[in-house]
Amino acid sequence: MMNMIKKGLPAIALTLSTQTALAMSEHPMWVGQVILDQLEVRDTDEGRVMAWELDAWYGGDFNKLYFASEGERLMAPEEDEEDPATEGAETRLAWSRALSPNWDWQLGVRRDWQPDDPNRDWASIGLQGLAPYWFEVNTHLFVGEDGLSNLRLEAEYELMFTQKLVLVPSLEANLYGKEDDELGVGKGLTDIEAGLRLRYEIRREIAPYIGVNWEKQYGDTADFTRNAGGKTEEGSVVAGIRLWF
Amino acid sequence: MNKTPFSLPRRRFVQGLALGATGLGLSLSPRQLLATQGHTGAPILSGDTFHLTLGGADVNITGKTRQATTINGIVPGPTLRWREGDTVTIKVTNLLPETSSIHWHGLLLPFQMDGVPGLSFDGIKPGETFTYQFPIVQSGTYWYHSHSGFQEQTGLYGSIIIDPKTPDPQPFDREQVIMLSDWSDEDPKHIYATLKKVSHYYNFNERTVFDTLRDFRDKGVLQTLKDRHMWNSMRMSERDLADVTGYTYTYLMNGQSPNGNWTCQFNPGERIKLRFINASAMTFFDIRIPGLDMTVVAMDGQPVKPVDFHEVRLGVAETLDVIVEPKDDRAYTLFAQSIDRSGFARGTLTPDPALSAAVPDMDEPPLLGHTEMGMGAMNHGGMNHDTGDMDHNTMNHDIGGMDHSAMNHDMGSMDHSAMAVPFATDPANPDLAPRESATQHLDSEFGPGVDMRAMAPGEMLADPGIGLRDRDWKVLTYADMETAGGPPDSLHPDREIVLHLTGNMSRYMWSFNGIPFADAKPLELYHNERVRITLVNDTMMTHPIHLHGLWSDLELGDGKLLRKHTITVKPGEKLSYLVRADALGRWAYHCHLLYHMDAGMFREVRVIAKDGSQSMPAMDHHQHGEGA
Ligand SMILES: [Cu+2]
Numbered sequence: 001m002m003n004m005i006k007k008g009l010p011a012i013a014l015t016l017s018t019q020t021a022l023a024m025s026e027h028p029m030w031v032g033q034v035i036l037d038q039l040e041v042r043d044t045d046e047g048r049v050m051a052w053e054l055d056a057w058y059g060g061d062f063n064k065l066y067f068a069s070e071g072e073r074l075m076a077p078e079e080d081e082e083d084p085a086t087e088g089a090e091t092r093l094a095w096s097r098a099l100s101p102n103w104d105w106q107l108g109v110r111r112d113w114q115p116d117d118p119n120r121d122w123a124s125i126g127l128q129g130l131a132p133y134w135f136e137v138n139t140h141l142f143v144g145e146d147g148l149s150n151l152r153l154e155a156e157y158e159l160m161f162t163q164k165l166v167l168v169p170s171l172e173a174n175l176y177g178k179e180d181d182e183l184g185v186g187k188g189l190t191d192i193e194a195g196l197r198l199r200y201e202i203r204r205e206i207a208p209y210i211g212v213n214w215e216k217q218y219g220d221t222a223d224f225t226r227n228a229g230g231k232t233e234e235g236s237v238v239a240g241i242r243l244w245f
Numbered sequence: 246m247n248k249t250p251f252s253l254p255r256r257r258f259v260q261g262l263a264l265g266a267t268g269l270g271l272s273l274s275p276r277q278l279l280a281t282q283g284h285t286g287a288p289i290l291s292g293d294t295f296h297l298t299l300g301g302a303d304v305n306i307t308g309k310t311r312q313a314t315t316i317n318g319i320v321p322g323p324t325l326r327w328r329e330g331d332t333v334t335i336k337v338t339n340l341l342p343e344t345s346s347i348h349w350h351g352l353l354l355p356f357q358m359d360g361v362p363g364l365s366f367d368g369i370k371p372g373e374t375f376t377y378q379f380p381i382v383q384s385g386t387y388w389y390h391s392h393s394g395f396q397e398q399t400g401l402y403g404s405i406i407i408d409p410k411t412p413d414p415q416p417f418d419r420e421q422v423i424m425l426s427d428w429s430d431e432d433p434k435h436i437y438a439t440l441k442k443v444s445h446y447y448n449f450n451e452r453t454v455f456d457t458l459r460d461f462r463d464k465g466v467l468q469t470l471k472d473r474h475m476w477n478s479m480r481m482s483e484r485d486l487a488d489v490t491g492y493t494y495t496y497l498m499n500g501q502s503p504n505g506n507w508t509c510q511f512n513p514g515e516r517i518k519l520r521f522i523n524a525s526a527m528t529f530f531d532i533r534i535p536g537l538d539m540t541v542v543a544m545d546g547q548p549v550k551p552v553d554f555h556e557v558r559l560g561v562a563e564t565l566d567v568i569v570e571p572k573d574d575r576a577y578t579l580f581a582q583s584i585d586r587s588g589f590a591r592g593t594l595t596p597d598p599a600l601s602a603a604v605p606d607m608d609e610p611p612l613l614g615h616t617e618m619g620m621g622a623m624n625h626g627g628m629n630h631d632t633g634d635m636d637h638n639t640m641n642h643d644i645g646g647m648d649h650s651a652m653n654h655d656m657g658s659m660d661h662s663a664m665a666v667p668f669a670t671d672p673a674n675p676d677l678a679p680r681e682s683a684t685q686h687l688d689s690e691f692g693p694g695v696d697m698r699a700m701a702p703g704e705m706l707a708d709p710g711i712g713l714r715d716r717d718w719k720v721l722t723y724a725d726m727e728t729a730g731g732p733p734d735s736l737h738p739d740r741e742i743v744l745h746l747t748g749n750m751s752r753y754m755w756s757f758n759g760i761p762f763a764d765a766k767p768l769e770l771y772h773n774e775r776v777r778i779t780l781v782n783d784t785m786m787t788h789p790i791h792l793h794g795l796w797s798d799l800e801l802g803d804g805k806l807l808r809k810h811t812i813t814v815k816p817g818e819k820l821s822y823l824v825r826a827d828a829l830g831r832w833a834y835h836c837h838l839l840y841h842m843d844a845g846m847f848r849e850v851r852v853i854a855k856d857g858s859q860s861m862p863a864m865d866h867h868q869h870g871e872g873a
Contacts, residue, residue: 026764028845029434031441061754062693098693101749130751132478165450204446227523244442 040240047077048079064096103129149177186220207242260823277297291326296499300340313400322403329384335377344368348392351810354379364459384409385546386520393432399525415542417518483613487649491588498590507592526839529584539567555718560789560813562837576600611712617816619699690759696749702819738777761845770826771855779821789837
C-alpha cells in the first residue's frame with residue numbers, strides 16, 4: 001500500500017503537466033493534489049515517533065478519487081528491547097462526490113495495518129467539507145468484519161496571525177460500536193486526540209511547524225491498555241512540515 | 246511550411262515590450278516594412294492586407310526568463326490600423342506547437358471570421374496559415390487576442406485602431422494606445438490548477454487575528470462578532486477581491502513593467518487622445534492621471550457624450566478613449582492599480598523624456614460588504630445588520646433542503662417583468678426558463694457549483710464600485726455615459742432572457758444559471774429580433790460579460806443606451822441590455838476573466854432564422870456568410 005503511494009505520486013504529476021486545458025471547458029481539466037498535512041516527529045516517553053497524515057485526490061469538480069494515509073512509526077526507542085517499527089498505519093481509498101457547495105461525501109474502503117496484530121478491513125462512508133465558521137470537518141463511519149463499526153469525527157480550524165503564520169487547532173474522536181478484544185479496543189468512546197500546531201508558510205505549499213499533541217484513551221480501551229502495561233494518556237511536543245503540490 | 250518552425254522565434258529574447266521588428270522582416274510584407282513605429286517600438290501596421298505570425302519567444306519581465314506567445318515576435322502584438330469601409334485580409338500563420346486562433350474583439354463580422362475554435366472555425370493548427378477577411382463596418386479602439394487555451398495570458402494580444410470614414414467629432418493632435426495587461430511567470434495551466442486546489446492561493450490579504458482584535462477595539466466586540474457571523478456562517482471572505490493577484494502578476498502598460506516606466510512624450514497644449522485597452526486575463530484596473538482631468542469620448546469603440554472625470558475602473562476587455570490636454574510643462578503619471586490593490590501598472594506622460602512624476606501610493610484593499618453579497622445596493626439605504634442576519638439565515642442551508650420559495654423575495658425595485666416583455670422560452674433549455682421575476686433563482690442554481698444567490702440585487706450603474714465609492718474626485722460610471730447621437734437602436738425588446746452569473750469560490754467553479762458550458766445548450770436568438778438580456782450577479786466577483794458579433798446596448802434608463810461589446814457586472818448587481826440579433830451564426834458569449842471562462846462561464850449564442858427557411862450558415866473557412 002505504501003509502495004502504491006510512492007508510485008502514485010509521479011504518475012499524478014505527469015498527468016498534470018501533460019494536461020492541456022481546452023478553450024471553453026468542453027473537456028474540463030482534471031486536477032490532482034497531494035497534501036502531506038503532517039509529517040512530524042513527536043517526542044514521547046517511548047522514544048521518538050514519526051507520524052504522518054497524507055491526503056491525495058485526482059479528478060474533476062464533482063468526482064474525485066481520494067486517497068488517505070496516516071500512521072506512526074517508532075524511530076528511536078528509549079529502551080533497547082523495542083525495535084524501530086511501524087506502530088500502526090491506516091490507508092483509505094474512496095470515491096468522493098460533491099454533495100453541496102461546501103460538502104463532499106465519500107464511499108470507500110480502509111485498511112488498518114498492525115505490525116503483530118491482525119489487519120482490519122473496513123467499508124467507509126464519510127462526509128467531508130467546510131462547516132459554517134470555516135471549520136474543516138471530516139466524519140466517517142467505518143463498518144468492518146465481525147460486525148465492527150467505528151465512527152470518527154475530525155475537525156480543524158485555521159487561525160491566521162499573519163498572511164503566513166497560521167495556528168491550527170485540531171480534534172479527533174473515535175467511537176466503536178462493538179468491542180474488538182483482539183486489538184484491545186473497547187465499546188463506546190475509545191480515544192480523543194487534540195493538537196495545536198503553529199505553522200509558517202514559506203510558500204503556501206511549504207510550511208514547517210511546531211506544536212503540541214495530546215492523546216487520551218477512554219473506557220474499556222483505556223482498561224485494556226492499562227492491563228497491558230501501556231499508557232492511556234500522552235502529551236508530546238511535535239515538530240514537522242506541511243507540504244502539498 | 247517550415248519543418249522546424251519553432252527554432253527562429255524561440256531564440257528571440259524579448260525584454261518587456263520587446264524587440265522591435267529587427268530580423269523579423271523575413272515574415273513582413275513590403276507594406277509592413279514601411280509600417281510606422283509607435284513611441285513604444287511596437288509597430289503600427291496599416292493598410293488592408295496583413296501577415297501575422299504566432300510564435301514563441303523568451304521574455305524577461307520580472308528577472309526570470311520565460312516563454313511567451315508572440316505576434317510577429319512581440320508582446321503585445323503590433324497595432325493594426327484599419328479604415329472604416331475597407332475590407333481587410335489578415336493571414337495568420339501559427340508557428341506554435343498547439344492550435345491557435347485570433348479573435349477580433351468587439352468587431353462585427355461574419356461569424357466564420359470571428360476566430361473562436363469550435364464555433365467559428367476549427368482553429369489554426371500548428372504550421373497552418375488561416376486567412377481572415379471581412380469588411381470593416383465600424384470605427385474606434387478595439388483589440389485582438391487568442392481564443393485558444395490560455396494563450397492570451399502569455400502574450401497573444403494586440404490593439405486595433407479603426408479610423409472613421411467621416412472626420413472624428415473629437416479632434417486631437419496626438420494619440421496613444423495604452424494597453425494594460427497582466428503577466429505571470431507561472432504557466433497559466435498551473436495558475437488554473439492552483440485555483441482549483443486552493444482558490445485563495447493568490448490572496449495575501451486575508452483577515453487575521455489582529456484585524457479582529459482591532460475591530461473589537463474600534464467597533465466593539467458585539468458588533469464585530471455580528472459582522473463576522475454573516476461572513477463566517479456563509480464561509481465567505483470579505484477579502485475575496487480578485488482570484489489572481491499581484492502575488493503572481495506583474496502589471497504591464499504597453500508591455501512594460503512598472504519599473505520599465507513606459508513613457509509617452511507630448512508638447513504642452515496638445516489635445517491627446519489616450520486609447521485605453523484592458524487586455525489583461527484577470528485584472529480590473531482603476532486608472533487615473535493625478536493632476537490631469539480626463540474627458541471620455543468613446544467606450545468600447547463607440548462614441549459617447551463627453552464627460553469629464555478623474556478615475557475609472559476599466560473592466561477586462563473593455564476599451565476607453567479619453568482626451569487629455571496637459572498645458573503645463575511637467576510630467577504626469579498614468580496610474581492603473583488592480584482592483585484588489587495588489588499591484589499596479591504605470592507609465593509617464595511627459596514633455597521631456599528625462600522627467601517623471603510621483604507614483605501615487607496604492608490604496609488599502611477595500612472590504613466587500615452587503616452590496617457585494619447581493620443584499621441590496623448600498624445606495625438603497627436601510628441595509629443594516631439586522632436584515633443581514635435575516636438574509637443569511639435563509640442562505641446558509643446548503644446540505645439540501647433549500648427552500649426555494651424563501652429565495653424569491655425581490656427586494657430590488659427594478660423588476661423588468663413589470664414591463665411585460667415575454668421571457669424567451671424553450672422547454673428543453675433551462676437558461677430560457679420563465680421566471681416570476683428576474684431575481685427568482687432556477688433549480689439549476691442550487692447545487693455544488695453555486696455557493697451564493699443574490700437576494701436583492703440592485704441597480705448599480707451609477708455605483709463606481711468597491712474601493713471607489715468615497716473618492717473626493719469624479720469616478721466615471723456607466724450611468725455617466727450615453728452613446729453619442731441618441732439610442733443607436735430600438736429601446737423596445739421583443740423578448741427577454743434572464744441569466745444569473747453563478748459560481749462557487751472555493752471549488753473554483755463558474756457558470757451561468759449554475760450550468761457550466763459543458764452541460765449547457767446554446768441560447769437561440771431569432772434573426773433580427775431585439776432581445777433584452779438581464780444579468781443578475783449572484784457571486785462576490787465582478788464579471789466582464791462579452792457577447793461576440795452583436796452589439797450590447799446597455800439600458801441606462803430614461804431612454805438612454807450605452808453601446809458596448811463587454812459589460813461589467815458588479816457583485817450584487819442586476820442590469821439589462823438590448824441586443825439586435827442581426828448577424829446569423831454561432832457566437833461566443835462569456836465572462837472575459839480567462840479562468841472563469843475556462844471553468845465554464847460561457848455560452849454559445851446561435852442566431853437563427855425564425856421560420857427555419859434559412860438554416861445556420863456552415864462553419865466554412867472560405868464562406869463569408871451573410872451575417873455582417
Ligand atoms: Cu467571471
